[in-house]
Amino acid sequence: MPEKSLSEIPRPLRELYEKGSIALQRQNLDYAMALFNQVLHKEPAFYDCREALRATQFKKAAGGTSFFRKVLGTASNSPLLAKGQLVVRSNPLEAINLAEQILNTDPGNTPAHKLLADAALEANLPRTAVLSLEIAHKNAPNDKDIGMALGEALARAGQVAKAESILTALLRAHPGDIPIAQALKNASAKRTLSEGGYEALAGGTGSYRDILKDKSEAVSLEQEGRQVKSEDVAAKLIEEYEARFTREPNNLKLVRSLAELYAQKKDFDRALGYYQKILTSEGADPSLEKAITETTLKKFDQSLAQLDPNAADYAETAARLREERQAFQLAECRKRAEKYPNDLQIRFDLGQVYFEAGKISQAIQEFQKASNNPHRRVAALTYLGQCFAQRGVYDSAVRTFQNALKEKVVFDDEKKHLIYLLGSVLEKMGRKEEAIEQFKQIYEVDIAYKDVAAKIDAYYASQ
Numbered sequence: 125m126p127e128k129s130l131s132e133i134p135r136p137l138r139e140l141y142e143k144g145s146i147a148l149q150r151q152n153l154d155y156a157m158a159l160f161n162q163v164l165h166k167e168p169a170f171y172d173c174r175e176a177l178r179a180t181q182f183k184k185a186a187g188g189t190s191f192f193r194k195v196l197g198t199a200s201n202s203p204l205l206a207k208g209q210l211v212v213r214s215n216p217l218e219a220i221n222l223a224e225q226i227l228n229t230d231p232g233n234t235p236a237h238k239l240l241a242d243a244a245l246e247a248n249l250p251r252t253a254v255l256s257l258e259i260a261h262k263n264a265p266n267d268k269d270i271g272m273a274l275g276e277a278l279a280r281a282g283q284v285a286k287a288e289s290i291l292t293a294l295l296r297a298h299p300g301d302i303p304i305a306q307a308l309k310n311a312s313a314k315r316t317l318s319e320g321g322y323e324a325l326a327g328g329t330g331s332y333r334d335i336l337k338d339k340s341e342a343v344s345l346e347q348e349g350r351q352v353k354s355e356d357v358a359a360k361l362i363e364e365y366e367a368r369f370t371r372e373p374n375n376l377k378l379v380r381s382l383a384e385l386y387a388q389k390k391d392f393d394r395a396l397g398y399y400q401k402i403l404t405s406e407g408a409d410p411s412l413e414k415a416i417t418e419t420t421l422k423k424f425d426q427s428l429a430q431l432d433p434n435a436a437d438y439a440e441t442a443a444r445l446r447e448e449r450q451a452f453q454l455a456e457c458r459k460r461a462e463k464y465p466n467d468l469q470i471r472f473d474l475g476q477v478y479f480e481a482g483k484i485s486q487a488i489q490e491f492q493k494a495s496n497n498p499h500r501r502v503a504a505l506t507y508l509g510q511c512f513a514q515r516g517v518y519d520s521a522v523r524t525f526q527n528a529l530k531e532k533v534v535f536d537d538e539k540k541h542l543i544y545l546l547g548s549v550l551e552k553m554g555r556k557e558e559a560i561e562q563f564k565q566i567y568e569v570d571i572a573y574k575d576v577a578a579k580i581d582a583y584y585a586s587q
Contacts, residue, residue: 468497
């Protein structure tokens with residue numbers, strides 16, 4: 125998610141931002157903060173608004189805060205900080221919002237700035253990360269981790285000279301520190317590339333072919349960098365990698381790339397053959413085993429797609445393939461769960477497979493375990509509530525959905541889904557008034573969500 129300028133923001137949000145700027149000029153700080161937070165909730169990449177919010181927060185803090193208010197603020201911020209740290213990888217935008225809630229009352233809070241910066245880098249918002257890390261660095265100039273993070277964020281934001289300056293000073297304070305030295309080396313290399321013409325590339329006035337003398341290398345780099353490679357590009361890369369593989373048979377990174385390229389071309393047998401080479405050389409690891417499972421499932425899907433719907437045995441063959449696919453998926457997921465019993469992500473995956481197979485009792489066991497994974501807790505509770513509802517244990521379903529909702533601060537699609545599920549269970553229990561209150565929460569922010577409009581209209585029509 126690249127950071128956005130004012131011209132890239134929708135008109136209604138630009139108007140709110142301008143109202144906030146006027147409120148800031150008039151020292152109406154609470155109103156300005158409310159407006160800026162509202163805009164950033166919708167457009168977290170709007171950097172100018174982030175800067176304006178930060179200025180407003182510091183102005184408000186400069187107005188005077190009593191000792192007791194500071195102490196109370198610190199105590200109330202702890203749960204927000206803990207929640208943010210739990211979701212920083214799985215939902216970085218939610219972590220940013222949680223950090224801002226802390227900064228609204230305590231704009232100099234270093235842990236909150238570190239959380240916000242970590243989440244911003246995860247969301248590919250390097251300038252936003254720099255904004256917080258510069259404040260954190262000013263608060264703790266001798267903190268090595270903050271200095272390293274600031275150097276990385278500056279480099280990613282294109283401020284390479286400044287990154288080098290920060291990292292050079294840090295290396296002087298920690299002579300011989302290998303990670304700092306490596307970070308400085310990376311920043312210097314980035315500056316060299318920038319001076320060699322990459323700035324023109326970023327600005328849209330140059331190209332890799334203008335920068336690199338070796339035109340074939342330019343083509344290769346351009347092709348490798350694409351997230352989704354076209355058929356002809358994938359074929360060319362496979363040809364190159366196969367040639368390299370004959371010279372570098374022990375290059376497992378190359379083998380993995382070949383497996384992924386063959387999987388992309390839907391040549392699943394060859395992909396699985398290369399994955400097997402890695403398995404033979406290095407032994408098992410969860411990510412490799414998951415890749416093998418997913419590739420095999422795609423092979424099943426390909427076989428299903430290639431069936432002739434007009435064939436006399438189509439229904440029978442399709443049913444058999446689907447049954448084989450489900451049995452394979454379940455067996456593989458069980459095997460991984462037995463092999464890595466403490467991997468809660470695998471427990472979550474197994475719970476999903478059980479749920480889709482209609483094995484609700486087994487799914488409940490897995491989701492109960494997976495709910496201890498902070499990154500999967502809300503999703504696991506969501507499934508767990510649905511399991512209880514399918515078993516007809518509605519009171520447990522209600523409590524589970526309510527517990528999941530306590531974890532949700534931001535009103536996103538996941539929260540809407542949870543509220544809808546809770547309302548649906550309350551409806552089945554005959555608790556219509558409570559159910560309609562849940563549906564109203566969604567109706568007020570997203571009238572088009574599922575059938576909430578019809579439910580609300582029917583309710584009021586019956587009154």
